[in-house]
Amino acid sequence: MDLKDPAVICRLAEALRQAQGRSLSLELGGQSLRIALSDTVATAAAPTKASHATIASTGFGTYRATSPDGLLTPPEIGETLKVGQWLGCLVAGDLILPIRAAETGTLTEMQAAEGQLVEFSDPLFSIATSHEIDG
Template sequence: MSAIDFSDPATIAFLTEALTAAGVDGLEISRPGGQLRIVVAGKDGARISSTGATPPPAPGSASAVVRAPMAGRFCLEHPISATPQNLPRAVSDLDIVGFVAVGHILLPLRAGRSGVLTRLLAEPGALVGFGDPLFEIGPPS
């Protein structure tokens, strides 16, 4: 039996639909390389979080790269947002700097460190894979 690819958007969409149809509140899968959590939130849809084994950047390092935590479509802005994201801009470690979309589900991308969001490394709307670079964050000004 082959291993299931939990970074595949089709697999995650299938799991989300199956959980919703079965009336299950959520699912968490942990493996040595990362963790996948799907929480079904009733009428508001599902929330998905995924973590890989990538360590956080060292404090004081020159720049860091925000990478895709799973495969999907890269979105620079929330689909209902009317405010465009301008670069460069200051961000804190908890700021949401973009999204990875899997079907109708959006996985928020957090900056992961404070600094200046300096460069976009993927085109909005592009299909990205697990670990693909999306943004570059430089040191605070």
């Protein structure tokens, strides 16, 4: 296994997310790799009947819509998203940071373009969400 292969890194990050882990460190054949997943990928407005959530970058890197292995592809505008759904990834050298939906809702806007350099907290996506109001 080549720990510098983006496809391997993406698969390991996906396995870590599915296992609900926070970080992973590996050493293999003189190579080492550390993957850390962020808890917060989105912030939302106060709950209303219809509100919008913005998914912001949790790091610095180049936005890629499709996973390095080509197995995960981004949703289209108007598509209903589920929590944890693949939205793309940030690539910074050998590090790949998956971007996932933090809320259920409808994708209304893609603010990051393929190959665009993004910085921490740059808005990447907008989601229309529905919340019930207590009252």
